[in-house]
Amino acid sequence: MASALARSRETTKERKPGRKVRILIGKPGLDGHDRGAKIIARALRDAGFEIIYTGLHQTPEMIVSAAAQEDVDGIGLSILSGAHNYLLPRIVEMLREKKMGNVVVFGGGIIPDEDIPKLKRKGVDRMFTPGTPLQEIVEYVRERVKPRK
Amino acid sequence: MYDGKKAVKIALEKKRWETKMAGKAKQRSTGRLPRFSTVSDMEIAALYTPADSVVIDYGRDLSFPGEYPFTRGVQPSMYRGRLWTMRQFAGFGSAEDTNARFKFLLRQGQTGLSTAFHFPTLMGYDSDSPRSKGEVGKCGVAIDSLKDMEILFDGIPLDKVTTSMTINGPAAMIFAMYLAVAEKQGASFEKLGGTIQNDILKEYIAQHAWIFPPEPSMRIITDILGFCADRVPKWNTISISGYHIREAGSTAVQELAFTIADGIAYVQAGMDAGIPVDKFAPRLSYFFNAHMDFFEEVAKYRAARRMWARIMKERFKARDENSWKLRFHTQTAGCTLTAQQPINNVVRVALQALSAVLGGTQSLHTNSMDETLALPTEQAATVALRTQQIIADESGAANSIDPLGGSFLVERLTDEMEEKAMEYIAKIDDMGGMVAAIKRGYPQREIADAAFHYQRLVDAGDKRIVGVNSYKMTEDLRIPILKIDEDVEKNQVAxxxxxxxxxxxxxxxxxxxxxxxxxxxxxxxxxxxxxxxxxxxxxxxxxxxxxxxxxxxxxxxxx
Known part of the structure; x- marks a missing residue:
């Protein structure tokens, strides 16, 4: 399946010093709930980040290839299908295989509390659950995600 | 509802009252909030009087239950004749797991079934497709072939129990499997009652479980309309759904407008395919969300009935009364439930369910308190069903028809909803109808804007959510939740x-x-x-x- 990436503005692959932090917002899995992903994408864009949104129904391969193509610094993954325990670690693993292990991966969705430590152990930096204020997510990204060298 | 002279007098009296109260309010400090509005951010006045309803003509705009334009209800006796159908949406794991949940719910007094399919089925993939990895049985039941369907309805007589199936992209394929099970049970197609959601337009707009592009999808839908008109006459062929539009963050008016605009597109498509309107329109039904703002919701259901009746009679020239009637299912709003202090969700669901009942719904699903955490446990699902039974048997809400009809506030809101929704519909007509509007991304954009606006209001504290941005507590969020065994995937693939x-x-x-x-x-x-x-x-x-x-x-x- 083709993927139509939506960018907050025309991005270039060129890396200039002091450039904006670039974040990929991804929707892995088959669920169609994109309300959260779109709101986060807008909030981060308004906070000055460069945003690329993958759209729905992405496989781990599609997300990692978009992340490489766009040379992003962080990936925010929204998932509400219950398949997070398989899909999120798979994405982290594929990033490492592509030598992109320093891309910060975070996520959100319907995630049972007890799954969160497991996801963290597998390399997901942070999981946000329903009811998190936008500001908290913006501040987290500002603090944790820096331009990769 | 009141004649002009009396209304003018009341309006003048209201002015006098406002001036007097404004003086008093100044002494006592100003209002509690800078602005009062619904959850959809529609402004609400301090007081409504007969002067707000002066344009309403009782016979023309309200009439009697079971009579055009059905504002007060589609059946003459409403719940005095028969209660709404209590239809809890259920599905998880394997066909065996869901069959057992179905039978449990029927034993608890549920009166119809509603099937939730897992995402691979919703997207038209088998459980052994690489796209299905990690998803099997997670958010619904895994159905790959007739074999699974036979197990799902094992011991459930399809000519006696009505079943609703939330399936859209592959609605025709799943419906075919259902019909094949009925054949095996010896149930004749003429006797089958139930619903397939089959509303692909709202998939593009909001729910996003699609397979094919809009045009071929519409062709499959008109094939279903034609087939059912001839062979499965009691089947509800499309459940035109506002539910998901609202969950995606729309306002109440947008939910109403986009859903009815979808309905218009289906009727037009059926007629364009050469099926006489009165042959298929009586089997179209609707599905709305019951959100948090009580009166706004009641007004929405009432406005929907009146709008559809007028559209079907005047725009499409339907002659059969049954084509004019908007029958609808309601589900309480999943997006209003909070992960924080989850037991509070029982109260939210009860209020939402009451609005659906006072709005005259034909069937109802009440959400379980644990749905922001996982699929419902048996206990949580039971409380949700009991909530409906308490409303039905204890509250007295089902005694009199359209009990909020005549409320100055509700009548005014009903008018406003209809007016604003018709403005949206006119705009969509100008774009060339809903398919064209979807291709332009118009409803999608409107909804995303509304969702973002609402989230900003919540973050600023202008809209309050108990436990989320007010009355917060530190708490242990762990409540018992339903876990899907990882073996489900392995067994299903096998x-x-x-x-x-x-x-x-x-x-x-x-x-x-x-x-x-x-x-x-x-x-x-x-x-x-x-x-x-x-x-x-x-x-x-x-x-x-x-x-x-x-x-x-x-x-x-x-x-």
Missing amino acids: RTREVRRKRNAKRVKARLEALREGSLSNVNLMPLLLDAAREYATLGEICDVLRETMGTYTDPAKF
């Missing part, structure tokens, strides 16, 4: 592979080839799909054939 081994491969191939050819011509696809289902062709195989001939749809990914 079963589907066994089905493929055991069936008559030659016949399956022939049926799929017939389907392929049919899809390239303009024959009705339903009989071909039924033939394929009978031979245990899997959902993924059937959809793959059609993906090849009809193409696929990809998210435009706008934010």
